[in-house]
Amino acid sequence: MSRFLRTARQVAQYPSAVVGMLIILALIIVAAYCLITLPYDEAIRLWRGGEDIWGENPKNAVPRWVNLIPGVNLPETIIVNSASDPAKYKTAGEFEGGIRQITMELTFDYKYRAFPNEVSVFFTSKYKTAKPYVSVYWITPEGKEVRITDGAIGHTESRRLSGDRTLQRRLGNQPVEVGLFMGSDASSAVPGKYTLRIDAMTFEEDSDVDAKLIVYGKAHGLAGTDNRRRDITVALLWGTPIALAFGLLAAVGTTVTTMMIAAVGVWFGGWIDALIQRLTEVNLILPLLPILIMVGTLYSRSIWIMLGVVIALGIFSGGIKTYRAMFLQVKESPYIEAARAYGASDLRIIFFYMIPRVIPVLVPQFVVLIPSYVFLEATLSVLGLGDPVLPTWGKVLSSANSEGALFKGYYYWVLEPSVLLMLTGLGFAMLGFALDRVFNPRLRGQ
Amino acid sequence: MTISELQQVTKVDTSRKRKPRLDTLSRILRYAVTRLIGLFVAIVVGVYLTILIANMGGHVDNIRKAQIRESVVMAIMGMQDQARLTPEEIVQFQESMVALEEQRLGLDKPFFIRSFIYLRQALTLRLGRSEQLVSDSGSREVRNIIMERLPATLVLFGTAQLLLFFTAVFAALFLSRRYGGWIDRLVVALTPTSAAPGWFYGMFLILVFASLLRLLPFGGMVDAPPPKETIPYLLSLVKHMILPVAAIIVSSIFLTIYSWRTFFLIYSSEDYVEMAKAKGLPSNMIERRYVLRPTLPTIITSFALMVIGLWTGAIVLETVFGWPGLGRLLYQAIGAYDTPVIVGSTVIYAYLLGVTVFLLDIIYALVDPRVKVGAGGARA
Numbered sequence: 104m105s106r107f108l109r110t111a112r113q114v115a116q117y118p119s120a121v122v123g124m125l126i127i128l129a130l131i132i133v134a135a136y137c138l139i140t141l142p143y144d145e146a147i148r149l150w151r152g153g154e155d156i157w158g159e160n161p162k163n164a165v166p167r168w169v170n171l172i173p174g175v176n177l178p179e180t181i182i183v184n185s186a187s188d189p190a191k192y193k194t195a196g197e198f199e200g201g202i203r204q205i206t207m208e209l210t211f212d213y214k215y216r217a218f219p220n221e222v223s224v225f226f227t228s229k230y231k232t233a234k235p236y237v238s239v240y241w242i243t244p245e246g247k248e249v250r251i252t253d254g255a256i257g258h259t260e261s262r263r264l265s266g267d268r269t270l271q272r273r274l275g276n277q278p279v280e281v282g283l284f285m286g287s288d289a290s291s292a293v294p295g296k297y298t299l300r301i302d303a304m305t306f307e308e309d310s311d312v313d314a315k316l317i318v319y320g321k322a323h324g325l326a327g328t329d330n331r332r333r334d335i336t337v338a339l340l341w342g343t344p345i346a347l348a349f350g351l352l353a354a355v356g357t358t359v360t361t362m363m364i365a366a367v368g369v370w371f372g373g374w375i376d377a378l379i380q381r382l383t384e385v386n387l388i389l390p391l392l393p394i395l396i397m398v399g400t401l402y403s404r405s406i407w408i409m410l411g412v413v414i415a416l417g418i419f420s421g422g423i424k425t426y427r428a429m430f431l432q433v434k435e436s437p438y439i440e441a442a443r444a445y446g447a448s449d450l451r452i453i454f455f456y457m458i459p460r461v462i463p464v465l466v467p468q469f470v471v472l473i474p475s476y477v478f479l480e481a482t483l484s485v486l487g488l489g490d491p492v493l494p495t496w497g498k499v500l501s502s503a504n505s506e507g508a509l510f511k512g513y514y515y516w517v518l519e520p521s522v523l524l525m526l527t528g529l530g531f532a533m534l535g536f537a538l539d540r541v542f543n544p545r546l547r548g549q
Numbered sequence: 550m551t552i553s554e555l556q557q558v559t560k561v562d563t564s565r566k567r568k569p570r571l572d573t574l575s576r577i578l579r580y581a582v583t584r585l586i587g588l589f590v591a592i593v594v595g596v597y598l599t600i601l602i603a604n605m606g607g608h609v610d611n612i613r614k615a616q617i618r619e620s621v622v623m624a625i626m627g628m629q630d631q632a633r634l635t636p637e638e639i640v641q642f643q644e645s646m647v648a649l650e651e652q653r654l655g656l657d658k659p660f661f662i663r664s665f666i667y668l669r670q671a672l673t674l675r676l677g678r679s680e681q682l683v684s685d686s687g688s689r690e691v692r693n694i695i696m697e698r699l700p701a702t703l704v705l706f707g708t709a710q711l712l713l714f715f716t717a718v719f720a721a722l723f724l725s726r727r728y729g730g731w732i733d734r735l736v737v738a739l740t741p742t743s744a745a746p747g748w749f750y751g752m753f754l755i756l757v758f759a760s761l762l763r764l765l766p767f768g769g770m771v772d773a774p775p776p777k778e779t780i781p782y783l784l785s786l787v788k789h790m791i792l793p794v795a796a797i798i799v800s801s802i803f804l805t806i807y808s809w810r811t812f813f814l815i816y817s818s819e820d821y822v823e824m825a826k827a828k829g830l831p832s833n834m835i836e837r838r839y840v841l842r843p844t845l846p847t848i849i850t851s852f853a854l855m856v857i858g859l860w861t862g863a864i865v866l867e868t869v870f871g872w873p874g875l876g877r878l879l880y881q882a883i884g885a886y887d888t889p890v891i892v893g894s895t896v897i898y899a900y901l902l903g904v905t906v907f908l909l910d911i912i913y914a915l916v917d918p919r920v921k922v923g924a925g926g927a928r929a
Contacts, residue, residue, distance in 0.1 A: 385595055388588070388595050389598065390595075390860070390899055392862075392864055396864070397599070397602060397895055400882075400888070401888065482746060482748070482862075482864075487880075488883065500752075509760050517756065521749065525749075528741070528744035528745050529742070
């Protein structure tokens with residue numbers, strides 16, 4: 104224990120090690136928080152969900168904290184639903200001569216100079232056979248009235264105004280979300296009280312209509328949204344435990360097997376050792392990534408299958424040569440000879456006498472290896488071979504890349520997962536290099 | 550991996566006595582031939598493993614069968630007599646031809662024997678025909694598609710690797726002289742950045758230089774349309790190469806400089822260097838003859854491992870930069886589920902790695918006096 108404390112104190116002398124450990128600790132806390140608050144099934148349901156789950160989110164919105172930058176004031180999503188407070192928004196007339204007039208005034212306060220992302224109206228109605236008929240008008244703060252749309256509506260009906268070509272022409276050939284909010288020119292939006300008035304006619308005794316207006320913002324959530332309106336926070340949160348687990352398991356799997364094989368080779372020597380060395384040479388020219396790609400396209404993209412292949416191909420990796428050199432030295436030590444003299448079995452010598460000796464060298468290498476596997480997962484995801492169900496950082500990057508996020512200027516989409524990947528990489532690498540200098544003082548300098 | 554080499558290098562025995570130079574050339578040749586045979590065996594085993602993995606679900610068999618069927622159908626269509634046959638007869642004829650052809654090519658044999666037939670075809674680069682992808686010249690031979698893309702990859706990575714090697718060697722030599730200075734400490738502090746692969750930095754470089762500053766192109770290999778004359782073409786090529794090359798270099802330069810400078814430091818504390826200093830030799834001569842020369846073999850081994858990593862890293866890097874090379878081909882093949890191209894590219898990658906290792910082995914032999922004098926030598 105005192106030896107452990109001494110090592111810890113030595114490690115703490117390296118500021119980079121401390122920073123690295125803090126980063127790793129923070130990642131572990133995030134991973135734990137995510138596993139507790141957002142169960143696996145829920146995360147997958149959210150991430151694979153479509154309009155039913157994410158319909159109220161804007162597309163490609165930047166994170167909300169962007170508004171903290173002075174001079175930036177991007178609109179957030181405004182939702183006005185007549186069903187939420189019918190007394191406030193709805194006035195219904197009497198049912199006379201087979202017709203009832205319902206007027207809805209969905210009023211909201213728009214406080215931004217920037218234009219919103221999209222404007223949509225969602226209708227829900229109750230009827231048996233005769234569909235209600237609606238006429239929709241837009242009233243600007245100056246009192247100008249624009250006819251938006253009219254027509255009969257079914258049980259659920261959505262009108263995405265931003266895609267409406269006729270309305271666009273009516274607004275002077277401006278994009279709809281600009282035309283609706285602009286004043287005399289299209290340079291900026293006019294803040295103030297806007298109203299969407301819906302004059303509805305129902306043709307049955309207990310028929311009813313409700314409308315939900317969504318003015319999609321340009322800023323949303325902690326991490327913004329992607330092109331499918333999904334909140335990127337979900338993937339960023341869930342990416343953390345997955346990245347850590349993948350990196351850790353792959354690093355443990357490869358280093359431990361490699362070390363054992365090297366020890367066995369050195370101890371038994373002869374043809375076993377020769378065979379292991381030849382296999383290492385073959386392994387050196389086996390293209391790992393293309394083989395992973397082949398497995399991914401031909402068999403399975405499950406992250407755990409990939410993990411298995413990575414470990415299997417990592418067994419005879421170049422690390423064997425390093426361990427071999429160390430074990431050759433260890434093999435000649437007197438204490439091994441002593442163990443042999445009192446009749447310890449081969450396996451006992453390998454696992455209880457030789458391997459523990461090289462563990463100090465193993466630890467830093469192992470720590471440095473973790474980020475390379477975290478990045479390997481990201482690499483596979485960017486190639487479109489990410490796990491089909493799990494949300495990971497790599498998959499966020501991959502969708503950003505395939506949607507041309509950099510070209511279109513959605514920088515947050517690329518930067519957020521990248522920063523997390525980089526932090527993970529730096530955290531483990533900084534700790535690993537410092538550990539290396541502590542455990543292998545020969546390298547500490549001349 | 551580099552940390553591991555550091556430890557190994559310190560153990561390399563440099564105090565071996567020189568034997569007289571007898572037949573240096575024949576020694577190098579013998580060494581080259583042994584390495585060539587060794588590597589060829591390694592490639593054969595590697596390609597065989599690739600085939601085994603690919604054929605676990607019978608994919609190679611399917612490629613072969615589809616090929617046979619296609620050629621049979623083409624042959625029958627070309628026959629003059631086929632117009633006289635009824636459609637049923639044609640189908641029957643076709644099936645019997647396919648069965649005969651499959652028998653002739655050994656597809657009815659057990660997998661163990663078939664796998665060696667496939668191995669021979671893969672090794673001789675008879676990689677079959679693609680399912681979706683077509684080469685720019687219109688060919689569907691996987692070999693033609695790959696050969697068309699290979700030069701682009703070689704140009705990009707060759708340039709990057711050469712630049713990386715020379716920059717790192719000189720920077721490492723420079724730093725070993727200024728050990729402990731602020732530049733040295735800066736490089737050591739930046740070493741952890743090498744944890745990220747090249748494509749990762751590529752995205753940032755695109756963000757800054759293409760997206761924000763609009764100085765350099767987002768990707769591609771030359772302007773569209775490609776310039777007709779040679780010089781504008783080359784200039785355009787260079788302009789498109791800056792960002793990907795920079796991405797490759799940034800991703801590995803700091804770790805490389807750091808570990809190579811440690812090699813230099815280890816070798817410059819040898820007694821013979823002190824001796825040379827005591828003799829009063831000029832410092833640049835000491836550096837070249839007494840420090841650089843003995844360190845080179847170690848550096849080349851470390852470089853070989855790095856280059857192997859870079860080749861496979863090419864796949865995503867080329868995708869991110871839209872570079873029309875082998876890596877992007879593989880990416881397209883994944884998207885199109887084009888099995889023959891994926892298997893073919895994997896085989897080519899195995900060859901590429903083998904050739905790289907062989908070339909570096911030869912350079913190793915040329916710079917390592919132990920090989921020249923035939924002392925066997927502890928190859929790292």
